[in-house]
Structures are given as C-alpha cells and as structure tokens.
Amino acid sequence: MHHFNCIIKVWPNGYISDNDKDEDYYPDDFEDMYSSYGFNKNVKEPTYNSMYKSENLQAENSVTYWQEEECRKEGHSRKSELNDYDWSFDPKDIYQGINWKKE
Numbered sequence: 001m002h003h004f005n006c007i008i009k010v011w012p013n014g015y016i017s018d019n020d021k022d023e024d025y026y027p028d029d030f031e032d033m034y035s036s037y038g039f040n041k042n043v044k045e046p047t048y049n050s051m052y053k054s055e056n057l058q059a060e061n062s063v064t065y066w067q068e069e070e071c072r073k074e075g076h077s078r079k080s081e082l083n084d085y086d087w088s089f090d091p092k093d094i095y096q097g098i099n100w101k102k103e
Contacts, residue, residue, distance in 0.1 A: 038062035
C-alpha cells in the first residue's frame, strides 16, 4: 500500500507534465531533492524493479531504491503495530519480503 502512497507523495495534485521535463513521471524538483538516491532531472528514470536484491538496494535504480527506503521507513515506524506473526516471513527464504525477524 505504501508504494501507492509514494506516488501520491510525488504528485499530490495529479501529474503535471510541465514539472517533468524528462517525462519519467518524477517532478524535476523532486529529482533535485532526492538526487542522493540517483535521481537526475535530465535523465528518464527507469521503472520500479520488484526483483531487486535486498542486500544491495543502493545498486538498484533510483526509483526502486527510493520507494523501498520509503516503505521500510513506514514499516519500521509501525513495527509496534504488528502481530507476533509476521505475514511476510518465509521460513524457507525463497521469497524476498522478510520485513521483521523474530527475536
């Protein structure tokens, strides 16, 4: 759900093409603000990569890196709201998506 909220954060009033010179659906001022993630207002950003490698998230494209960091921040801020059972935990470690480790 928070991936969707990331897009709302980027375009709270809907897409405005005049604010997106490279037509990558990220506003130029946003790309300047988040250049530490690799955004560049002069380069069309790639799409989100759902098959990213979690152990080296910084090596992914800017869109994936930023969205995953935002979602992780949101998740960690709500960690106390989780039940004892972590629905994303895969004990066979086949699927990426382990948000929390049982302690």
